[in-house]
Amino acid sequence: MDRAQEVVEKILGGEVRAAARLMRNLDDGLPGAREVLKLLYPHSGRAHVLGLTGSPGVGKSTLTDRLIQRLREEGRTVGVVAVDPTSPFSGGAILGDRIRMQRHALDEGVFIRSLATRGHFGGLTASARAVITVFDAMGKDYILVETVGVGQDEVEIAATADTTVVITVPGLGDDIQAIKAGILEVADILVVNKADREGASRTYQDLLQMLELQNIRKNQSWKPKVFLIQAKENQGIDELLAGVREHQDYLAGDLAGDQGLNAVRYQRARQEFLELLKEGVFRGLMERLSENGRLEEILQEILAKRIDPYSASEELIAETLGK
DSSP, X not given: OOHHHHHHHHHHTTOHHHHHHHHHHHHTTOHHHHHHHHHHGGGOSOSEEEEEEESTTSOHHHHHHHHHHHHHHTTOOEEEEEEEOBOTTTOOBOOOHHHHTGGGTTOTTEEEEEEEOTTOTXXXXXXXXXXXXXXXXXXXXXXXXXXXXXXXXXGGGGGTOSEEEEEEOTTSOHHHHHHHHTHHHHOSEEEEOOTTSTTXXXXXXXXXXHHHHHHHHHOOSOOOEEEEOBGXXXXXHHHHHHHHXXXXXXXXXXXXXXXXXXXXXXXXXXXXXXXXXXXXXXXXXXXXXXXXXXXXXXXXXXXXXXXXHHHHHHHHHHHHHTO
């Protein structure tokens, strides 16, 4: 048995140390790690991926913590991908999930992995998707993906999660922001957290009205649910989890049609493939341009105004694609 297959066997057997080492190597971009991931991929596709997204300060981490607690009480195993923002100055990340969720750290049924965005503003990175695959292959029942709150750019979580939960709170104008960002387009479930705040009922009603209008326009068979909760006080979590299960049943049922689980997984595969393709093509092109000195030549031409960057990029793309 070669080294890659040996690692695969350990991870399929649920060995945390082997999985943690692979996740670190994937995040660092080590070539051998991707070979292991290729072998793990056929063993994925069983876990339910739950995406948790929303603006900063809405209580995503607290809600994630409560959901872990409930799922563990049911005997479900949980993987958590917590994506934290990377500093544009130092390149460092907050990676604060182990502080937020410390009480689950010693639970063998919970595996929490921190990841930095590394300047990727879509909410997820290629390494985040890889970690989801590892969790899935390990046999986790649920994978919770808590994304960094970057507003309008964060909607790509919907192409990765089976169920997307969008969290808001009263008083932030999130209902208006939701329309601008198209968040209603990606939400399977909407949560109004901190329901004890003034204006919670109004936010709840506004979201219901918006969803009603959207449902008339789209004529979708799944109508997103809205829940009022207080995650910090552990209120409304059971109802929310019941809503998640209802969406799970919907995806697995006949009513979903072309919105079912296969369609969700298709979008996930498409998104991941295109991201990897884009990353690989760009990296290969940059290596070639740097090696033959062409990059510096083009930049000097642009600097001297002998060519504009638009034409230069178009010519290079046409040359690379053989057009």
